[in-house]
Amino acid sequence: MLDLSPEEWTAVMLSLRIAAVATAVSLPFGIAVAYLLARKNFWGKSVLDALIHLPLVLPPVVTGYLLLIAFGRKAPLGAFLADNFGIVFSFRWTGAALACGIMAFPLLVRPIRLSIEAIDTKLEDAASTLGASRLWVFATVTLPLALPGIIAGTMLGFAKALGEFGATITFVSNIPGETQTISAAIYTLTQVPDGDSAAFRLVIVSIIISLAALIAAEWFARRAAARLHGN
Amino acid sequence: MLSVRVEKALGDFTLDIAFTSAGGATVLFGPSGTGKTSIINMIAGLLRPDRGRIALDDDVLFDDAARIDVPAHKRRVGYVFQEGRLFPHLSVKSNLDYGRWIGGHAADPAAFTHVVDLLDIGALLDRRPGKLSGGERQRVAIGRALLARPRMLLLDEPLASLDAGRKAEILPYLERLRDGAEVPMIYVSHDASEVTRIASHVVRIDGGRVTATGGVELLS
Numbered sequence: 394m395l396d397l398s399p400e401e402w403t404a405v406m407l408s409l410r411i412a413a414v415a416t417a418v419s420l421p422f423g424i425a426v427a428y429l430l431a432r433k434n435f436w437g438k439s440v441l442d443a444l445i446h447l448p449l450v451l452p453p454v455v456t457g458y459l460l461l462i463a464f465g466r467k468a469p470l471g472a473f474l475a476d477n478f479g480i481v482f483s484f485r486w487t488g489a490a491l492a493c494g495i496m497a498f499p500l501l502v503r504p505i506r507l508s509i510e511a512i513d514t515k516l517e518d519a520a521s522t523l524g525a526s527r528l529w530v531f532a533t534v535t536l537p538l539a540l541p542g543i544i545a546g547t548m549l550g551f552a553k554a555l556g557e558f559g560a561t562i563t564f565v566s567n568i569p570g571e572t573q574t575i576s577a578a579i580y581t582l583t584q585v586p587d588g589d590s591a592a593f594r595l596v597i598v599s600i601i602i603s604l605a606a607l608i609a610a611e612w613f614a615r616r617a618a619a620r621l622h623g624n
Numbered sequence: 625m626l627s628v629r630v631e632k633a634l635g636d637f638t639l640d641i642a643f644t645s646a647g648g649a650t651v652l653f654g655p656s657g658t659g660k661t662s663i664i665n666m667i668a669g670l671l672r673p674d675r676g677r678i679a680l681d682d683d684v685l686f687d688d689a690a691r692i693d694v695p696a697h698k699r700r701v702g703y704v705f706q707e708g709r710l711f712p713h714l715s716v717k718s719n720l721d722y723g724r725w726i727g728g729h730a731a732d733p734a735a736f737t738h739v740v741d742l743l744d745i746g747a748l749l750d751r752r753p754g755k756l757s758g759g760e761r762q763r764v765a766i767g768r769a770l771l772a773r774p775r776m777l778l779l780d781e782p783l784a785s786l787d788a789g790r791k792a793e794i795l796p797y798l799e800r801l802r803d804g805a806e807v808p809m810i811y812v813s814h815d816a817s818e819v820t821r822i823a824s825h826v827v828r829i830d831g832g833r834v835t836a837t838g839g840v841e842l843l844s
Contacts, residue, residue, distance in 0.1 A: 515709055516711060516712075518696070518709075521696040521697045522668050522670070522696055522699075522701065522703040522769075523697075523702075524698075524723050524726050524727045524772055525726045526695075526697050527697075529697075529726055533722075533726070534711060538712070620713055
């Protein structure tokens with residue numbers, strides 16, 4: 394039943410690559426933003442908070458269109474990046490990763506922020522009296538204690554990135570082998586007369602990947618929780 | 625020698641404290657809510673005084689006039705908290721080793737064994753803090769502070785969360801610590817019976833002021 398054609402395999406592998414890159418690149422930023430929002434009070438905090446959550450409430454097409462305006466080849470930012478760093482987003486898989494990363498960001502940040510907020514800062518004080526600088530306190534106390542939230546955020550972000558459709562197709566279109574993810578491929582297949590069986594195969598693959606990600610995240614979260622609460 | 629002279633506005637009262645501690649165990653004694661914990665937090669660098677000066681021997685830790693405020697992690701002042709505050713994600717052994725490791729010092733098995741024996745915590749090394757009793761937890765917390773090689777040890781009601789039996793279990797270790805003259809101690813307590821055996825010097829504190837200094841007779 395799961396006899397995928399080379400084109401379908403390409404879409405599956407591309408989806409995995411885009412989601413993995415989007416999640417991996419977003420994660421350090423996500424942790425930094427979560428820490429800022431959880432711990433610091435600064436001017437414009439609520440604006441930053443709103444900005445991060447915007448992709449969650451905006452129609453994805455709007456986010457995709459905004460990305461097109463900002464990062465298109467002829468857009469100032471897109472032209473600057475292309476001319477100076479050779480980074481091109483428009484109609485490339487990297488652009489799909491950018492769109493997925495931005496769409497997934499609020500889901501990635503939230504659990505991390507919550508887990509950082511739940512950490513007893515007295516433990517961090519204790520670490521500093523033992524000689525740990527702020528950076529070391531973060532690396533050896535804050536980060537390990539936030540690990541369950543980081544795992545949950547990564548998993549949610551990855552799932553969102555994997556399923557992202559609207560912003561991606563608006564920003565980088567639906568080019569087989571370059572920007573055509575599983576979702577876009579399924580959409581395309583539903584638009585042609587004899588695409589049903591192929592669409593169904595991709596749906597099955599999609600379900601398998603999502604379940605595997607869920608099970609893996611659950612397993613990691615359990616291990617992390619066991620580490621935190623003693624054995 | 626530790627010398628402390630600090631002022632700090634704390635909610636509804638102002639802390640205005642001056643005392644010195646020449647070694648042994650100095651007990652900051654007084655009712656709850658009189659700012660004793662704030663005083664040792666200021667010595668540790670966890671709370672910033674509004675004004676004053678804190679010096680340990682020739683080393684100025686805080687001086688508002690000279691704009692000196694050494695960050696907590698550079699003060700080398702050990703702190704045993706009321707509730708232990710062991711790192712839940714690390715084993716007892718890693719908790720004990722944390723200060724040495726973070727300071728970048730080579731392992732010193734002799735010092736480690738000495739402290740583990742002194743506090744009788746050898747059987748707990750592979751456990752997680754979550755599985756320790758209150759008394760065990762506090763002994764590990766004392767060991768963790770000692771093994772960071774502090775120049776002085778601050779203890780904030782380290783026995784307050786324990787029942788009478790557990791208190792009696794830990795007191796001998798604290799006496800050993802004092803008599804070994806390993807590090808001078810500042811010991812915060814509101815319970816005279818707990819500190820009578822430990823105190824070599826008493827600073828009585830009430831309402832944010834020092835009301836008397838002297839020996840154990842002040843505890844009665």
